[in-house]
Amino acid sequence: MNARDILDKLVAFPTVSRDSNLELVDWVEAYLADHGVTARRVWTEDRQKAALYANIGPEVEGGIVLSGHTDVVPVDGQDWDTDPFTVVEKDGKLYGRGTCDMKGFDAIALAAVPLALERRVKRPLQIALSYDEEIGCTGAPPMIDDMAGHLPRASAAIIGEPSMMQAVTGHKGTFGYWANFRGFEVHSSLMHRGVSAIMEAGRLIEWANRMNDENRTKPPSEIAAMFDPPWTTVHVGEIHGGTAHNITARDARVQIEVRAVPDETLESWDAALKSEIARIEAGMRAVHPDAGIALEPMFDVPGLQPEAEGRAEELVRRITGDNGSHVVSYGTEAGQFQERGYSAVICGPGDIAQAHQPNEYLTVAQFEAGQRFVTQVIDRLCA
Ligand SMILES: [Zn+2]
Known part of the structure; x- marks a missing residue:
């Protein structure tokens, strides 16, 4: 399956934050299992939702986390021209709820799994998918805490919120x-x-x-x-x-x-x-x-503090060539990774202006830029 196939699949699960995300999580877990990767779930107390994370490659420190959330905002009351839970490609844009925020990045991260295995990365790719980001980033903290007890420590966490593939190093x-x-x-x-x-x-x-x-x-x-x-x-x-x-x-x-x-x-x-x-x-x-x-x-x-010589920022800047300084005014899970000791940066495909909107879309160009970026992340993990 390529990234586009995975995106179609992920968008088809209507994982609005108020509802369960378990069908999506089941699917991702099975996809990873097909590649011989064992994922770990972190459940909510009522077991209606779960976060999922996995280590791809050797169990050693120094890997890179690609972090996304599985939930999307509701479509209630929004005037959509197409079915929000079906990806529709038109004029170079991929329409659908969550294509931009942020199943596009989730799909790119998952599509990189076979590549990471094939290339025999020396340091692991770690994928972390949370829930309830859209209702106050409440799903990531227990997930990150659980990762600390079960995975070798990664050297950087990239939170793929839509940033037009720029390195965003701070938020309030x-x-x-x-x-x-x-x-x-x-x-x-x-x-x-x-x-x-x-x-x-x-x-x-x-x-x-x-x-x-x-x-x-x-x-x-x-x-x-x-x-x-x-x-x-x-x-x-x-x-x-x-x-x-x-x-x-x-x-x-x-x-x-x-x-x-x-x-x-x-x-x-x-x-x-x-x-x-x-x-x-x-x-x-x-x-x-x-x-x-x-x-x-x-x-x-928590806020995301720009890091002095942060490893995550340096990695993203090397790959993207982006040397501008960018901060955003919306909260993300990046501050939660940073608070728990990770070097963290935001970098993902798409424009936040399209997030949460009716007719939400991700441009094909950004989707492809995201795929090139993650391919280069894997290059770094091979070095
Ligand atoms: Zn988001």
């Missing part, structure tokens, strides 16, 4: 919460005896505004300066609450998200947020002891 880290405010209801004419969840939530929003104002006036660090915008942002994306104009709101929910430049830690931002929550909550409790704020974690994805 991000985390988000639902902040659930519980107030105390009284008639609004006596609002001093009640706690308005809405008005208390407003204090948190005001904190977000203040942080943004402060952050944008600080001179950016060298790393921060690569980003647009070159500062950490605090955003409130949703707010719900209240029942009537004359009742202090009992409930309000606010969705708050921090996107931190990679040289500011998510831990310090998390601590800053929690201390503000504690401050607001103390004021609420002073009025009524049942009032308070419960934080519900939504996602937590």
Whole structure:
């Protein structure tokens, strides 16, 4: 099977993040087994999904990980001209959900398996396919932890998110919460005896505004300066609450998200947020002891730090000849590999602008560029 055959196969599994990916995983496992490669699964607790990884070649250190995710975003409400779960080639473009983000790269990595075996690589090719990337990169961490216990350590991890085959060496880290405010209801004419969840939530929003104002006036660090915008942002994306104009709101929910430049830690931002929550909550409790704020974690994805002389970056630059410095504003699994000690870089076919869109596509030219790239990765593993 060539990369295109594999892509057709992978896209045909409608692995939207909310659904199981096991049919795809079964297929990939069987494909690898046909080549004599034993893969290992890392299951979710409910066993509805699994990540899959494998070592191709000798069990020695110094290999290269090609990392992708198996899940795709939904097509609900999107106007597609073709069946999203069938690859349709037209005018040099491969249409289909996930062709760009990122089953194209997955297919290229899998198609390289027979080549790696045939060429008898001296250091292993490692393939790592996660789940639930699209809902907050929650599938990769247990997979990477499991790899550490079962595979010889690779010297570089290439995360094949669409980057137009450029070396992307940094992205912001991000985390988000639902902040659930519980107030105390009284008639609004006596609002001093009640706690308005809405008005208390407003204090948190005001904190977000203040942080943004402060952050944008600080001179950016060298790393921060690569980003647009070159500062950490605090955003409130949703707010719900209240029942009537004359009742202090009992409930309000606010969705708050921090996107931190990679040289500011998510831990310090998390601590800053929690201390503000504690401050607001103390004021609420002073009025009524049942009032308070419960934080519900939504996602937590570490940033990718540009590495000083990183091996992954160097490898990608040598192969692609790309010497520009690129960072992206979306989170990926690259930061999670890096956090666990891998030298990590993002490099994959396709343009992120086509990801998640109706009529998502990957150009044939990018698909082929990706295949040439992985062939050269295998050359390096033979050297
Ligand atoms: Zn992706």
